[in-house]
Amino acid sequence: AKRPATTMSQTTNYGDRGMSLEAELNESNQYYLNQGVAVIHKKPTPVQIVKVDYPKRSAATIKEAYFRQPSTTDYNGVYQGYYLDFDAKETKNKTSFPLKNFHAHQIAHLRACVAAGGIGFAIIRFTDDVATFLLPASFLFHCWDDALQTDGRKSIRRSAIEAHGYQINPALNPLVPYLNAVDQLITATKK
Amino acid sequence: AKRPATTMSQTTNYGDRGMSLEAELNESNQYYLNQGVAVIHKKPTPVQIVKVDYPKRSAATIKEAYFRQPSTTDYNGVYQGYYLDFDAKETKNKTSFPLKNFHAHQIAHLRACVAAGGIGFAIIRFTDDVATFLLPASFLFHCWDDALQTDGRKSIRRSAIEAHGYQINPALNPLVPYLNAVDQLITATKK
Ligand SMILES: [Mg+2]
Numbered sequence: 001a002k003r004p005a006t007t008m009s010q011t012t013n014y015g016d017r018g019m020s021l022e023a024e025l026n027e028s029n030q031y032y033l034n035q036g037v038a039v040i041h042k043k044p045t046p047v048q049i050v051k052v053d054y055p056k057r058s059a060a061t062i063k064e065a066y067f068r069q070p071s072t073t074d075y076n077g078v079y080q081g082y083y084l085d086f087d088a089k090e091t092k093n094k095t096s097f098p099l100k101n102f103h104a105h106q107i108a109h110l111r112a113c114v115a116a117g118g119i120g121f122a123i124i125r126f127t128d129d130v131a132t133f134l135l136p137a138s139f140l141f142h143c144w145d146d147a148l149q150t151d152g153r154k155s156i157r158r159s160a161i162e163a164h165g166y167q168i169n170p171a172l173n174p175l176v177p178y179l180n181a182v183d184q185l186i187t188a189t190k191k
Numbered sequence: 192a193k194r195p196a197t198t199m200s201q202t203t204n205y206g207d208r209g210m211s212l213e214a215e216l217n218e219s220n221q222y223y224l225n226q227g228v229a230v231i232h233k234k235p236t237p238v239q240i241v242k243v244d245y246p247k248r249s250a251a252t253i254k255e256a257y258f259r260q261p262s263t264t265d266y267n268g269v270y271q272g273y274y275l276d277f278d279a280k281e282t283k284n285k286t287s288f289p290l291k292n293f294h295a296h297q298i299a300h301l302r303a304c305v306a307a308g309g310i311g312f313a314i315i316r317f318t319d320d321v322a323t324f325l326l327p328a329s330f331l332f333h334c335w336d337d338a339l340q341t342d343g344r345k346s347i348r349r350s351a352i353e354a355h356g357y358q359i360n361p362a363l364n365p366l367v368p369y370l371n372a373v374d375q376l377i378t379a380t381k382k
């Protein structure tokens with residue numbers, strides 16, 4: 001079946017702001033997969049398909065569709081028998097991470113995953129100095145619940161992320177070696 | 192943002208043949224989620240988006256997109272700390288399940304998941320008598336490898352599925368209580 005030969009750049013421009021972090025994570029996941037270390041994938045963007053053309057001798061073409069709100073986080077998979085579930089977020093802020101970057105359904109999903117025995121977290125990048133952190137779901141829940149209070153903070157201080165998270169230093173293979181931070185999280189949780 | 196008020200039936204008609212089993216599994220997963228038993232979701236259909244309209248005062252409309260080949264199975268999630276990964280398949284055959292219902296990349300993905308410590312399987316339904324089975328990935332791999340031989344069987348006998356799989360008896364809540372079969376699989380694997 002014929003398909004357009006070129007992938008237009010538009011195809012990777014929609015979506016949330018975490019695109020460059022996401023691209024690096026996708027490459028990192030491919031590396032982990034190739035090395036037999038872990039199987040972690042970004043979920044496809046959920047789309048509600050309304051109209052499809054089935055032309056003869058060429059690929060079915062979706063002619064009308066809409067973006068749906070995802071009901072989960074973007075990434076999940078398996079590493080050393082552990083179920084991992086996370087989302088990746090970037091912020092241009094320098095000293096704090098605004099919690100409005102998360103949707104309530106993402107937090108609810110992470111809570112359900114942790115309750116079922118999975119490991120949940122966020123990967124947060126401060127784009128100004130490209131500092132990247134793994135933030136455990138437990139601390140994210142704490143901040144989320146606090147933000148729901150009338151006088152609660154609506155953002156997480158960077159200093160708190162540094163204290164409660166694990167910094168992920170960039171590398172070549174993989175670009176974002178976040179499973180090192182997962183190892184630290186697992187060790188800390190066992191203590 | 193405005194969206195079309197009606198969901199056209201076309202939106203649920205594409206895809207593979209396992210639709211009614213998939214619909215039952217989606218309901219079952221919703222039940223398991225509501226009960227706090229497990230967090231298992233069907234992944235969205237992967238779509239390559241080529242053209243998007245951003246009209247004023249209404250939702251972004253995808254005007255051109257194509258179905259992509261999925262690189263994984265349809266379902267994954269977490270249950271009692273276990274990573275589960277599976278696909279659902281229906282067949283009209285009465286005495287065997289044709290292996291052409293699987294793609295090589297799905298088998299490769301299941302192998303990678305099992306190697307990383309996850310639990311992989313297929314849920315297979317014979318639509319003629321609506322008999323549904325959980326087939327462990329290990330036996331599926333065995334049949335797949337055999338089919339690659341010149342004189343290998345290209346299908347799995349129903350009797351072999353009955354012998355190596357776990358039958359899932361339909362229920363009301365959930366419709367397809369497949370986690371009972373997962374429990375049996377876990378117990379058998381531990382022995
Ligand atoms: Mg995201």
Ligand SMILES: [Mg+2]
Pocket residue numbers: 207209265278279280
């Ligand atoms: Mg399927």
